Amino acid sequence: DAKTTQPPSMDCAEGRAANLPCNHSTISGNEYVYWYRQIHSQGPQYIIHGLKNNETNEMASLIITEDRKSSTLILPHATLRDTAVYYCIVMIYNQGGKLIFGQGTELSVKP
Amino acid sequence: SAVISQKPSRDICQRGTSLTIQCQVDSQVTMMFWYRQQPGQSLTLIATANQGSEATYESGFVIDKFPISRPNLTFSTLTVSNMSPEDSSIYLCSVRDRGDGYTFGSGTRLTVV
Numbered sequence: 001d002a003k004t005t006q007p008p009s010m011d012c013a014e015g016r017a018a019n020l021p022c023n024h025s026t027i028s029g030n031e032y033v034y035w036y037r038q039i040h041s042q043g044p045q046y047i048i049h050g051l052k053n054n055e056t057n058e059m060a061s062l063i064i065t066e067d068r069k070s071s072t073l074i075l076p077h078a079t080l081r082d083t084a085v086y087y088c089i090v091m092i093y094n095q096g097g098k099l100i101f102g103q104g105t106e107l108s109v110k111p
Numbered sequence: 112s113a114v115i116s117q118k119p120s121r122d123i124c125q126r127g128t129s130l131t132i133q134c135q136v137d138s139q140v141t142m143m144f145w146y147r148q149q150p151g152q153s154l155t156l157i158a159t160a161n162q163g164s165e166a167t168y169e170s171g172f173v174i175d176k177f178p179i180s181r182p183n184l185t186f187s188t189l190t191v192s193n194m195s196p197e198d199s200s201i202y203l204c205s206v207r208d209r210g211d212g213y214t215f216g217s218g219t220r221l222t223v224v
Contacts (some may be wrong), residue, residue, distance in 0.1 A: 032211075034213075036213075041148075041201060041218065041220075042217060042218070043115075043203060043214075043215035043216055043217045043218055044154070044203075044215045045215075046112075046212040046213060046214075049211065049212070087153065087154070095159075096142050096159045096161065096167070097142060097207050098144060098156055098159050099144070099156065099205070099213060100156065101146075101153045101154045101155070101156075102153065103152075103153050104153050
């Protein structure tokens with residue numbers, strides 16, 4: 001069963017913030033939220049991950065709701081090169097750390 | 112982060128044959144993961160391979176169809192057996208890095224004719 005649900009597609013204007021939502025209402029206390037992206041069927045690229053606190057790195061910010069049932073990935077200044085499929089993923093910590101991928105959001109950044 | 116070399120990058124195979132995909136990592140890792148990505152779809156976990164023990168398969172995947180070897184901490188193989196056109200997919204291996212990120216191989220694009 002899917003652990004996460006995401007909108008299938010989104011558009012964003014170049015230079016604006018891209019906010020990608022994800023629902024994970026059945027997430028357990030020791031399951032992390034990861035975000036990856038995939039460009040042109042290359043191997044997925046790591047973006048960010050978190051457990052319950054908001055996280056920020058050089059690529060993006062991750063906002064996790066207090067009840068942990070949803071999160072938002074924020075790309076602060078989207079560029080054309082950010083056009084990709086973005087996957088919201090649950091990491092099952094006590095099962096070897098396996099990743100369960102959602103269906104992904106295809107983000108199109110437009111000039 | 113780890114660097115993964117996955118071979119072959121692509122292949123076209125006859126139905127009924129088998130293909131073995133290799134995944135070589137530049138550092139020792141405990142867990143390796145194998146995924147399938149069917150055309151236009153997300154990644155689906157096939158199995159988790161821990162060195163020194165049998166792989167753990169996800170629901171819908173069986174060892175007879177997807178045997179996995181994990182002879183040491185830097186190498187693993189996935190075999191797709193008795194192939195049919197429905198096995199046409201991208202197969203990817205992945206490892207968990209020390210920093211809690213995961214690195215993926217570049218994938219093997221398999222076409223079964």
